[in-house]
Amino acid sequence: MNAIETKQLKKSYGEVPIVKGIDLIVEQGEIFGFLGRNGAGKSTFINMLTDIIQPSSGAYTLLGVKSPNDQVKKRIGVMPDYSTFYGSLTAMEHLKFLSALSGKPVAKARCMEVLQLVGLESHAHKKTEKFSFGMKKKLGIAQAIVHEPELIFLDEPTSGVDAESVIHIHKLLIQLHKSGKTIFMTSHNLDEVEKICTRIAIMQEGQIVKIGTMDELRNFYRSTITVKIKHSPVPKSEQVKLQQWLESVGTDLEMKDPYVTINVDNEKKIADMIRAFNQCNIDIFRVEVEEPSLEEIFLDE
């Protein structure tokens, strides 16, 4: 079953289109990263899926149910992009109230467990009006997962959070993923998306311009792999033969002892090269493969 399926989902304000007809499928168990510059339409898209705003046209299903649907809301958790809490309530009171609102009231012990997961256990009984921005972010995540939803929407979960807490949150998201939850998150943090997301979509001007796994995106954006091999000296008798062979498997060959640098078009050729070096009685000390990072892909795009 698909966790999310959208068909030509559009949103316009007056004559201005913000989201221009998105067809997307997110399968259950994925951590799906939604990437895009400011104003690309990421939050508008997530807000349509979570019933904060209504689509201008198109349709979507969540967990196989045509939405918006009030019953399916009980099975999802949402951390909106801009989270202000009830200043007079404590973190614990928020979790108790919001879990009850989702139809799954939880005990204090579960609230404490979730606050511990996000690193707010020592602030459980503090009123949220005294919370810092980062603490509010963490509480935003806590309230989205407290009722154990199957599908979790997180809009910029780590923006404005300190480095240590970011690591903490990443671990938590990986843990949730392992327990079978589907996570749909938007982010500006390319490293974060690259590190934890199983699939990624890049959004630009209201449209998804590329979607796939990190490997698929890399393959799409760079057809050549740069390989740098550190090796023992090449025997004189093998030098010409090796150079000719290397020129036949790749391009931009550069041979400067103890390094060979070459561009190849697929990974299999790396294995072929290692075999060729061994046959020439050359030891290989190191193989470095340069691939495009998400940052490069994002900037290229």
Place this chain on the structure above:
Amino acid sequence: MYVIGKREFISLFKGIKSIMIIVIFIVTAYYSAKFSNLFMSMMELTAREGEHIHTFGLLALLLLFGQLFVMGLSHDSINRETHERTIRFLVTRTSRTSIIFGKFFGIWLFWLICLTISFLITSIFAQKIDIVIFSQTMSLLTYYIALTILLSVLISKPGITMFLGIVIGLAFPIFGLWVSSTSNVWVSWMKFIIPYYYLFENDYTYWLIILLAGIMLVIANIIFKRREY
């Protein structure tokens, strides 16, 4: 709906404004009932009016200041949530209809308890509780609450509803009582959408006030469902 109502109900009991209004209610109920004989001697009343003189002070308080009290406490019940975007936590978890009716239910329950306590106090002196008068008074409060929720949905800024709360709270009874008694054809039709006209009838026409409140809530719900947050 129940969860939203419960939270609204509990939050109404917190804060100095609520305590002051509860005290005003209780003090009015107590002293107006205690000195009801004094009113009897000051005014010419019918037999039925005389029979219910103990609740006179409470009814006068609600007719003149009821809207002001309800708006004073709940003018921002919806728009505070939309203004501060806490509404996003609610709309992503439950239906918008549950939010509107939950808020209404919580506020209504608060006033039901305030009114019940006040009537119990008057019953000490009157030795009885008139269910019809109690129901009429509660229907009036129901109307006030529905109007407050409608305004809170229509107007997105809490600062404006606070200002309107004072203006409407003071002007509504004056205007309402005037249109209920005037023969001016241009405005007299308005008596049918204002509760006072139905309160002057000593029968069950007060149910129409509840119907009007229901219509306002349905309108509030339709508008709220179309809104984006």
